[in-house]
Amino acid sequence: MFFRDNIRSEIIKNNSLNLHTTVANYEKHFVQLKSNLMAHVFNTEVQTMLDVQSRPSAYPTMLKIQQDLQGTLNNSILYLENIIYYFKDKKLLIDKDGSRDPDTMFSKFYASDHYTPAFWLEELPRSQSFTLYPGAVFKEQTPYGGAYYGTLLPVLAKKEYDTRFGVIALVNGSAMYQDFHQRTDSGWFYIYDRNGQPVFASSGRSTADDPALSALAGQGYIEQGDTIYFYQQAAQTGYMYVDVIPIRAVTSQFKQMNLVFLLILLTSCALSLIIALLLARKFRNPLHNILQAVEQLGQPLSLQPSRITEFKLIAEKIHDLFRINHTIHRDLDTKNSLLQQYAYISRLKMISVNLKDIKTAIDSNRPYRLLLTHLTLKEEALLDTTLEASRSYALITELIRMHFIDNSPDSMTFQVEQNVILTILFEHPQQLDDSYALGQLLSLLQPETLYFQFTVGVSALQSDAEKFNETYDKVLEYTNQRRLDEDIQVFSRLETLTLPMLPTLAQEQELTANLHAGNDAIVIPLVHKLIEQLHKAGAPAHHIIALSKQIVEKALKVIYAKSLTVPGYENPKQPYEALKACRSIDDFKRFFEHFLSLLALTVRNKTKDSASDYMISFVKDYVESHYGEDISLDLLSQKLNITNSYLSSYFKDKTGINLSEYTHTFRMGKAMEMLQSTDLKIQDIASLVGYLTVAPFNRAFKRHTGVTPTEYRRQHQTLE
Incomplete structure (x- = not known):
């Protein structure tokens, strides 16, 4: 009876612990959810x-x-x-x-x-x-x-x-x-707010006969009839969490525990008997069996029947064991370093992981300073080498790590992203206050400017581990201040800038109109002026790149709207690739002068085939040239001066599909092409292929391909 009562007590305790874990999961999530939503507020x-x-x-x-x-x-x-x-x-x-x-x-x-x-x-x-x-x-x-x-x-x-x-x-x-609830084979789960109102129920079970749990506080359980009510009130939110477990579920757990104990007892007896038999056999000749066991660690040896030789062999094997132990410890040190790097990255990315046993140096509130190095790869410089881009980033990381490890053995250097390297300095963080010490790092990086542009952000001295993420965000923001031209730039504070809002509404209208007209005499000087205005105002490079991408997107809209093919830029990704190689104001000017002049020439040379002797050719040419507009059977039959029914049957006879099917298939093909090869917004693509709003476009696209436009773009970007 005593044993049975103890088992029942342990089962109830286990259910209480399960509820406690569930409450911890929910409360942690509510805190994180509130933090994220208030950031949006x-x-x-x-x-x-x-x-x-x-x-x-x-x-x-x-x-x-x-x-x-x-x-x-x-x-x-x-x-x-x-x-x-x-x-x-x-x-x-x-x-x-x-x-x-x-x-x-x-x-x-x-x-x-x-x-x-x-x-x-x-x-x-x-x-x-x-x-x-x-x-x-x-x-x-x-x-x-x-x-x-x-x-x-x-x-x-x-x-x-x-x-x-x-x-x-x-x-x-x-x-x-x-994901949060520690589920049992049967039972129900409820959450009540501070006023006793239900917030969540795992099923539609009636709670009319349940006890008044809202009047309770703390943690515990109540037995009523054939049901046990486990409850716990959260200290932070005040919510009451309730697990309702039928007595039959507890009885089932009790039977399972009895069966487990019986199996353990039988297994223990069997193992004891086997071990006793093995030990009785093994101890017949101790020294001989020790030699055999040691020989299994390496290759079998041919032993001489000499006591000295036997002990020499034992010594050699023990030496091998120590060597293996040293190798294992070195491997564990390396893996521990990788785990610490993972712990730091998880903290920065706010990823919830179970790393309680991994103690990072920053948790001891030691003074530290962060140094962030952002790398921009000059891809054209790697063309003449066999070095892969990913390998080149790793080499720079190792170069920076070796530079700091001599003076600060506890420092850590690792890649947060492929092109973002973070260094944490502990023992002598004040060394970066000395311009000579920082100059040594810059001198070390100078030869590598043939392949990279470096942006270095240096934080102020910190001693609070709780401010680690905040300090990292600040240093990352420092590096976003990078300007064009220089290969190495260092920032230790945020500069206040007042940048003009470009382009203005008038400039945007002028740019769009002249792009459609193919007027490069106006478009190119206007684009040069916009870029120069931002550059003279001291705008960071990413502002100028964002403006340039905006101009390229406007040009691509013209290309798709007019069904153009610009020589040298047949793939819509090519303008974006060309932008990546621009690192100075002159680079941007040369790119736009070349790209926009070719676009303007293509627009001017575009001829419309308005007359055709063949109805099928006319219809197909019209659809391919006006797929972004409203296309109907009435419109096409009027243009051909024939009846609707004749055109419909004639087109179906010659092509095997209806006119509406042909138009829809062509539009979806253009949409798939734009999703794969451009960064245009989905609503812009919908407009370009003839849909006034994005909702009907999404439905039509999913019926045609089986996936939404967003999923289609993600799948094909992953494949590339």
Whole structure:
């Protein structure tokens, strides 16, 4: 009886520990979720959207918000289905797919019986800054079909007294339950908020007969009838977590434990008997068996029947064991160093991993300084060598590591990214205050400027381990200040710059119009002027590169809209590749002068084949030239001066497919080509192939290929 009671006590204890682990998982996730959502609440783009007066002028800001949202949604450990920016006064919502009004969003795309547009309109003025609402089933119900998202937990994050804006997150409650809950063979799981209202339930089981758990506090369990209720209240959020386990489940666990103990007992007896027999046989000749066991460590030896020879052999084998032990320790030291590097990288990337036993030097709050080296590879310089790009990055990393290891043995140098090298200095971090010491590193890197451009960021002296990520972000921001031309640049602080907003609306309109007209006499000087303005204002290189990519995207839109082939730039990726080789203001000017002059010449030489003796040729040429416009059977039959029915049957007779099928297939082919070979936004590609909005384009593309445009682009980028 005593034994049975102890087993039952251990099973109850085990279920309590399982619930404790579940609570820890949920609470940690809620803290991380709140941190991420509040970062979106204080996003600088929000104030810009609140202040902007017209929707067109807000378009760049909306695109930037969508990029920020996509970055957060790509983090799978947050279990986010979607994040929605809610601008109450503007009646505007922005999510990963675009912008919509509240009625469309919460009545069609994320419809729920409880969380209606009116509900969110009433919730936004409340003073709470972070609120988790009860889970509900959400579904999409549009004229084109519907789909269920499952149980989602809505979350509202906002500034406490701000009634104009809030961030709504939809958390996948079912996925969280699958990953966080320590599941048993049977039972149910519930989460209640501070007011005793249910937030999540793992099933639709009725709780009417359950005890009043909301009145309890702390951790424990209650037995009622044939059910045990394990509960624990979280200290941080105040939520009550409840595991409901039927008595029959505990009984089942008890039977399993008895069976396990029986198997262990039988196995122990069998092993004891076997070991006893083996030992009795082995100890008949101890010295002889010792020699045989030692010989198994290496090649078998031919032993002489001499006592001295036998002990000599033992000594040799022991020596071999020490040598192997030394090799193992050296290998463990190397792996420990790699684990420490992984621990640092995990901390920087905010990846949750179980590395409690790996103690990093920074955790002891030793003074440290970070030195970040950003490398830009000059790919053309590697063409005359057999060195691979990845190997060249590793060689620079080793060069920097060896430079610091002599004066600071505890320093660590490793690659955070392929082209980003981080050095952590511990013993003598003040050495970088001496310009001579830093000059030694720069002199060491100078010969390598034939192959790389180096941007070095140096942090201030730090002693707080909690500020490690913050310090790294600052140093990374230092390196983003790199300007054009110089091969090695060093930054130890942030410079305040006021950069012009380019291009202006007038300049953008002028640029677009003249690109379509093929007027390089205006386009090239205008582009040169824009780049020079940014350069003279002291803009970092990445600003000039971003402006250049924006101009290339406008040129590619003209190429696709007019179905052009520019000599030397047949592949749409070629302009982007050419931009990578530009490292000075003159490089950018030469590239645009060459590229835009060829584009303008191609536009001017484009001839329209408006007359044809053959109806099929005319139809195909018209579709290939106007696939971005509205194309109908009526339009084409009018142009050919024939009836709709005759053209339809004639085209089907000659080609074997309907005219609408031909037009759709051609448009999808162009869309697939642009997704593979350009960086154009999906909404831009939809517009270029004749779709007014991105939603019907997404549906048509998925019906044609079986995947969404985003998945198609990701798959083909991975293959490349």
